[in-house]
Amino acid sequence: MPEARCPGGELGAFIILSLVTLIPAVVVVTSGNIVRSALSLIPTFLGVTGLYILLHAEFVAGIQILIYAGAITVLILFVIMLTQGGSGVRIRQINEQVPLGAMAAVWLGFLILLVVFRTPWQIDATSVPQYNVSSVGTAFLTDYMLIFEVTSLVLLVSLIGAIIIARREE
């Protein structure tokens, strides 16, 4: 039975998730305390996860939490806390190059808006792809085989590099 869709609910969820993403993102770049900056990344990542779920990209959402919120942020925090004097010092995130930065930001915003308004977006809901884990796996091992393998090789190289650097110190 065809039901009338309620765009309000989805819109409301989108607005809430956007606020959850954007407000901590502002804290990240303005906070004077570097640990607070790093911790503010977590609500940002979680908000992005919510946006992925709204787009029916569940697998990417799960990976987003696992990798970004659960691992990368923790690594950043770990490094900050091990750095002597890094976490207790009040830092300024703004220097004397504000005008230049503002110009770059305005220019970037203009470019993004240009892209958003120029692109013909597909709004038709019937064309949502069947996005599940097995299709991601199939795509990785058929169409994007080479990229997938090269990426894994790069990761392996960085892993070995880390081990070698760590061993040299001993």
Add this chain to the structure above:
Amino acid sequence: MTARDWLEEIGKAILLTVVVFTYLAVVTAMLGVYLERKISGWIQARLGPKHVGPQGLLQTIADTVKLLQKEHITPRQADVLIFNAAPVLVAVAGLLDWVVIPFGRLGDRVLIVRDLNIGVLYFAAMASLTVVGILAGGWSSNNKYALLGGLRSASQMLSYEIPLAMGILWVAMVAGTLSTVGIVQAQSINRWFLFQAFPFGFLAALIFLAAATAEVNRVPFDLPEAESELVAGYFAEYTGMRFALFQLGEYAEAFAMAAMATIMFLGGWLEPSLPAWLWLGLAFVAVVVVVLLIASPHMDAVDVPPPAPGSTTESVLESAPAGGPAQSPDYRIPHYDCTLMVAIARSSKPDARGPMPGG
């Protein structure tokens, strides 16, 4: 989705949250603590809690009521916002683990909050969120022991996340699905994944068990809250209900890990597809494992050598890792901790603030 669907979903979510939270607080935290105290009491030939209620059954309830009444103390130099948010984060992450755990069957319905098609991935993701709360709590307390506990915990949990994911991945590959319900159903067609592809099922289960124990900071892996060296680890500064929230989150995650192991390797809610005697033997082994895990804190002796007369704390800490465990083979503080402790001790002179939030 229509507007009514949205309201219905939100209502259902709130209701199920209340149900799961009540279950966690009553069954995992209260009963878990009671059982732990009782069993470790029996092991040490004492009685355990005995006086509140029949056989001390109400002891944990009394403890909870006591914790609820306690004053919230926030250390003066702590980062108040993060300090207060950290226990909530740990508890919520523990609670969210239970979304994908099926409890069994009622007629045709599987008793599960939501059968996500990325079930086990979601579980691993939620389990990894706990680290953030622990690290934040340890840092914001502005206490060296809490910070050390938080750092140890973070490094340990990050490291063991990978073997945990390996164990989960094996099951996902054999079952051909990430959904927890799907995994149980795959075992009803085949047999338990513990016995699937003979040595590999055991291997995956063993890896998962070890990694899960490390993830929840239970006993063989309890360095983050090693009481004899770090006071209590990352929650040393927490009082009252915030402390209880940390404990609740930890017990919720420990039980969730056990539930996940049951779902992935022991067939979930399916009846044992084994001869009865083997079933009994298995149950026995499980009990032994649990008992050993609970028992070991009372057996390992931590023997930190007393400082030589006239030496400062710094010199003891510096000499111990470099010269090896000269006085005692049981010296357990790892190297990085010692260097870190020395660094912190040096940086916290009155003029230079150490690892503390500015403000």
